[in-house]
Amino acid sequence: MDMSMLANGEALAPDILVFDGVVKSYGEAPVLQGVSFSVKAGEVVCVVGPSGSGKSTLLRCVNGLEKFTAGRILFEGAELPTSERSLAQIRQRIGMVFQHFELFPHMTVLGNVVEGPVQVLGESKASARARGLELLAKVGLESKQHERPANLSGGQQQRVAIARALAMRPDLMLFDEATSALDPQMVGEVLGVMKQLADDGMTMLIVTHEMGFAKRVADRVVVLDQGQVIASGPPSDVLENSANPRVREFLQQVRWDGAEAEAPRT
Known part of the structure; x- marks a missing residue:
């Protein structure tokens, strides 16, 4: 992939994902x-906007769960394919965490995390298990490895879903309102894990309604309204100093919580 140059000669990170006139x-x-x-690459972009503005649809177009009508989406320099077989290969490099956890109820927590690497990537069970335990420790749930998902809280299940996505060694992580199905007291533990991933340099595209989290974690915020980008830029510019009246109206209607990503994980 081509990389632009800064004035001092240093290379900018390449574009890992490009939306080019996408219509659905x-x-x-x-x-x-x-x-x-x-x-x-390495950037955290939060997509915000009113309900029904197309945020989740946009994410689902990236991994082929929705087929867009016109325009292009490029991933790692190549235009997204349309065949299911090719899409399956792309999905191996793009992790996605949904509003609902989609865990396998008959498997243990560790089983959920290692299933993909073994069955899809062809990793040995021993290697997948070792990495699975590392990832569960990363999200604070190594002690729950033998539990079934039904025995976990919503926040814990979502953290397992994040570990499961990371086990596939993705180049890009997509989060579709990962906290919207959680009770308020569980939101912080999931956002804490996402903030840790951002600090570790994971490339992430996050659809969220948590404005405080977006302000603290995002490198850039994109505002969608009625299927169009109406603002894009650093969080301070978009969330605090926007001159766009539609952006200001939206921000007046959402809840801000300055502490949501600092809650302890249990």
Whole structure:
């Protein structure tokens, strides 16, 4: 991939994900109307906006769960394919964490984490198990490795889902409102894990309604409204100093919580 140069000669990080005029419609109802922006390697981009603005649809277009109507999406320099077989290869390099945890209820916590690397990547069970334990420790749940998902809290289940996605060694992580299905007291533990990933340099595209988290963690915030990008830039510019009246109206209607990513993990 080509990399631009800074004035001092240093190379900028390459674009790992590019949306180029992406359009998505259901019949005659437009959902995405020419969305264009990019995510650089190592960057954390938070996508925010009113309900129904197309945020989740945009993420689902990246891994082929939704087929966009027009435009292009490029991942690591190549245009996303349309065949299921090719998409399956792309999905191995893109981790996605959904609103609901989608864990296998009949498997243990550790079993959920190691299943993908063994069955899809062909890792040995011993290697996958060792890495699975490392990832569970990373999300604070190594002690729960033998539990079934039904015995965990919502926040714990979501942290297992994050570990499971990371076990596939993705180049990009997508988060689709990862805390929206959680009780308020569980939100902080999941956001804490996501902040740790950001600090570790993981490339992430995050759809979120947690404005305080976006302000603290994002390198850039993109605001979607009615399927269009109406603002994009550093969090301080977009979330605090936007001159766009539609952005200001949206921000007046959302909840800000300055402590949500600092809650302890249990």
